[in-house]
Structures are given as structure tokens and as C-alpha cells.
Amino acid sequence: MKKLFIVANWKSNKTIKDTEKWLHDFDEGFKRKQLSFESKEIIIAPSFTLLEHALYCSSNLKLHIKFAAQNISSFDEGAYTGEVSAKQIKELADYVIVGHSERRKNFGESDDIVNQKIEQSLEYELTPILCVSKLEQVQSSKFKVQSYSSKLKSYDNSMIVAYEPLFAIGSGVPDTPENADIMAQSIKKELGEIPVLYGGSVTSDNVKSFTSMPHIDGVLVGGASLDPLEFLKIIQNA
Ligand code: PEP
Numbered sequence: 180m181k182k183l184f185i186v187a188n189w190k191s192n193k194t195i196k197d198t199e200k201w202l203h204d205f206d207e208g209f210k211r212k213q214l215s216f217e218s219k220e221i222i223i224a225p226s227f228t229l230l231e232h233a234l235y236c237s238s239n240l241k242l243h244i245k246f247a248a249q250n251i252s253s254f255d256e257g258a259y260t261g262e263v264s265a266k267q268i269k270e271l272a273d274y275v276i277v278g279h280s281e282r283r284k285n286f287g288e289s290d291d292i293v294n295q296k297i298e299q300s301l302e303y304e305l306t307p308i309l310c311v312s313k314l315e316q317v318q319s320s321k322f323k324v325q326s327y328s329s330k331l332k333s334y335d336n337s338m339i340v341a342y343e344p345l346f347a348i349g350s351g352v353p354d355t356p357e358n359a360d361i362m363a364q365s366i367k368k369e370l371g372e373i374p375v376l377y378g379g380s381v382t383s384d385n386v387k388s389f390t391s392m393p394h395i396d397g398v399l400v401g402g403a404s405l406d407p408l409e410f411l412k413i414i415q416n417a
Contacts, residue, residue, distance in 0.1 A: 184397030187404030347379025
């Protein structure tokens with residue numbers, strides 16, 4: 180059975196109280212349904228302000244989930260007011276989302292900046308979840324990824340790519356599983372056998388159509404992850 184990665188991207192949603200409630204409801208639903216997450220890596224990406232408390236609640240509840248940051252500084256620690264460095268994130272998370280299309284569009288993140296962020300993640304052994312909407316964005320990160328190939332082999336899950344076509348994000352109109360699978364295959368041709376996820380309007384009704392494709396290793400879920408019970412259904416159906 181292939182290992183599946185199911186990532187929840189909460190974006191700029193939820194307060195500390197909301198986070199506590201989400202995790203409790205998730206835990207209750209998990210126990211009620213007697214679910215098992217065998218061969219599934221569940222990753223939650225809350226805002227920076229929520230990470231520490233989310234980690235605390237999750238370990239109290241003994242939830243088998245990992246955490247991701249939604250962004251990372253392109254610089255190492257130092258005089259970069261307002262930025263959160265890889266070294267700081269590493270204390271709270273194992274993964275970091277890099278190059279999400281909302282950051283590329285709204286915050287002017289170029290491929291160069293994205294590459295610096297990948298470099299920072301790998302330097303501190305955080306697994307980057309690189310979001311791309313087209314193959315050229317993978318190719319422009321290829322050099323960086325290859326120059327880090329020795330590091331990439333030195334720890335598990337060293338790099339994940341999420342294919343997220345722009346038209347599908349938050350629209351309710353996902354890509355076709357066939358198209359997503361062709362993209363996943365092309366990404367693996369460029370970067371090697373790394374996990375490739377699909378993201379864009381994934382729900383509990385359509386998740387299986389993606390995860391059953393041969394080259395897709397999981398999903399990145401935005402809107403549908405905000406409700407813990409819908410997210411549990413996504414995990415269950417994946
Ligand atoms: C996303 O923002 O990465 C995403 C996939 O959003 P949604 O699931 O809401 O389309």
C-alpha cells in the first residue's frame with residue numbers, strides 16, 4: 180500500500196480557541212469512527228500564531244498528526260523584522276508549505292525567492308511542500324533541489340511537491356484525476372521519486388479519484404479542511 184500524505188492548509192483562518200475546538204472535534208470523530216491512519220501521514224498547516232498551542236493540544240490528545248508552517252523566511256535567522264526563520268519553525272513543525280500560489284500572486288514571491296525558501300527548509304531539515312501550478316515552476320526549482328541532493332537523501336520525506344492548478348484552488352472545480360496524474364508523473368520525471376500531491380477543491384466525495392491514481396501520493400486540502408469532520412472523511416475516503 181502506498182503511503183498517502185493528507186495536508187490541511189488552514190490559510191489565515193482560526194483563532195487559538197477555534198484550533199482547540201477543531202483538534203478536540205477531530206479527536207472525538209476519530210475515536211467514534213474507530214479510524215486508523217495506517218500508511219497515512221496527516222499534516223496540519225495552521226498560521227504561525229497557532230502552531231505552538233496546536234502542537235501542545237495535539238500531544239495531550241495523543242493525535243498522530245504532524246504540523247507544517249504555511250510559509251518560511253527566505254533568510255536565515257537575523258535582522259529580518261517580521262520574518263519567521265527555518266530554525267524557529269523547526270521547533271514546532273516538520274514540514275513547511277513553500278510557493279503557494281496565493282503567496283506568488285499576493286506577495287510577489289518569485290521563483291528565486293521560492294528557491295531560497297526551499298534552501299532554508301532543507302538546511303534545517305524541514306520538509307518543503309513545494310506548491311506548483313505548472314511544470315516550469317518545478318523546472319526552475321530543479322537546480323536548487325539537485326544541488327541539495329545529498330541532503331535530500333539524508334532524511335525521510337525530504338521534499339514533497341503539490342500540483343495545484345490555479346483554476347481549481349477554492350473554486351469548487353477540481354482538475355480531472357487523469358490530468359493531475361499526468362502532471363504528477365511529469366514532476367517525478369523532473370525531480371525523481373518524491374511524493375507528489377494534488378490540491379484544488381478536494382472534498383470527501385472526490386478525494387479517492389485522486390489518491391487512486393498511480394502517480395499521486397496524497398492531497399493538499401484548503402477549504403474542506405476547516406471542518407474537522409469533513410477533513411476526517413477525506414482521510415477516511417482517501
Ligand atoms: C489550497 O489553497 O492549497 C487549496 C487546495 O485550496 P482548496 O482546497 O480550497 O481549493
